[in-house]
Amino acid sequence: MTTEYSTTRTSAYTAHITDSLGITVSPAGIQSGSNRLDVDFVIPVYNEEKDLERAVTTLSMYLSGLRDAFGTTLHETHAASFTWNILIADNASTDSTWDIACTLVQRDSAHVRAIRLDRKGRGFALKTAWLTSPARVLAYMDVDLSTGLEHIDSLVGPLLASEADVSLGSRLRADSTTTRSAKREFISRTYNLLLRTYSGARFSDAQCGFKAIRADTFRTLLPALEDNEWFFDTELLLLAQAHGFRLHEVGVRWIEDPHTSVHILDTVLKDLRGMQRVKRSLSQVNFPSTSIRSVERRRDPILRGSLVPIQLLVSVA
Structure with a gap:
């Protein structure tokens, strides 16, 4: 409520x-x-x-x-x-x-x-x-x-109607349209693949700057939200999923800003460390087996574990 x-x-x-x-x-x-x-x-x-x-x-x-x-x-x-x-x-x-x-x-x-x-x-x-x-x-x-404003209704509508708790734009869905460099595309897909394989993420895109959350859901998750920088988005979604809140994904039209001020390598390293921290933190909490659910039912099989040890990636970075 x-x-x-x-x-x-x-x-x-x-x-x-x-x-x-x-x-x-x-x-x-x-x-x-x-x-x-x-x-x-x-x-x-x-x-x-x-x-x-x-x-x-x-x-x-x-x-x-x-x-x-x-x-x-x-x-x-x-x-x-x-x-x-x-x-x-x-x-x-x-x-x-x-x-x-x-x-x-x-x-x-x-x-x-x-x-x-x-x-x-x-x-x-x-x-x-x-x-x-x-x-x-x-x-x-x-x-x-960068995200088309025509997606706003699809983003906030399910939350206002109490049909979802967290809503996120995704540039990696089949119904999305994106314009960006091959480098940014590769980094984004690799990062989200790691999230699915290492962290068990059930969402396709953690980093799209187009998200919404019900106020009561945010206040529930706030005490566990530690990151104050760019990993905040990912941590919010992983915690929401683990607590059983309903996630709603929206395929978006997205055009890259060529003048972005984000430092990619520094951000990637902090994201990898954040993934380690959140996985360790969630492993210490016993969630009901039925607590993880999503508004999106069509999902590829989730791979458990990681194809590449996250510790190795952090040390290399």
């Missing part, structure tokens, strides 16, 4: 979080209205002064029904069927990202909020942003908007 948060309780809780974690909240960034919020779309950013305004404007106009997923202005509006907000989570940017975020909040305080953290880490930014949100469903997407 989803936990309800009154405006007063949410404001008090947010104040506690901002005091304890050193968060700056844009002056108009916390809504005072009493309307129920269905979905918060978090955009985590670090030094994204060039892309932030475009991303927030594009997403806002799409959700308002003013433009389609390809940026074309619509003559007839088709607004989202749910209430929504966009939450900018600036994790210690050193450029003008925060100033731009504050301007965007002032321009549309009804739909845009912003928080600034004093430390880096995408996982940390998402944890904090989701903790300060009063929404029933917590979502996020990368600032480059």
Whole structure:
């Protein structure tokens, strides 16, 4: 059952979080209205002064029904069927990202909020942003908007309808359409193969920056979520699967951002270490044999163990 948060309780809780974690909240960034919020779309950013305004404007106009997923202005509006907000989570940017975020909040305080953290880490930014949100469903997407916005309804719909607990975009399903380099394609497929063979993952793509989770599910998993960087996504999915939450995958249209700032080798090494840690942690917990389930029933056989010892990969990397 989803936990309800009154405006007063949410404001008090947010104040506690901002005091304890050193968060700056844009002056108009916390809504005072009493309307129920269905979905918060978090955009985590670090030094994204060039892309932030475009991303927030594009997403806002799409959700308002003013433009389609390809940026074309619509003559007839088709607004989202749910209430929504966009939450900018600036994790210690050193450029003008925060100033731009504050301007965007002032321009549309009804739909845009912003928080600034004093430390880096995408996982940390998402944890904090989701903790300060009063929404029933917590979502996020990368600032480059590589994933087609037309998939938003498929992402959040099952969560709002209580048909799933976690929803994730996948670039590796048969119904997905992707445009990216051979190098990134190879790395992604290899990593997700390791997840299936070593960690027993039942999902096809852990790293697509297009995910959503029910607020009550997130708060259940939060105490066990240790990673504050790029492995956060994978850890969230593995824990959700182990606890028996229902996972829903969405095949997506995805176009690679050639200017991504992700350091691939460093991220891969941290991901491998994270896989070791989570497997060790989950092996110490006795889950009911019927606890692992998924909304997706069509799955390839899951291979147990690993084709290549993960310890060897970590040492080589």
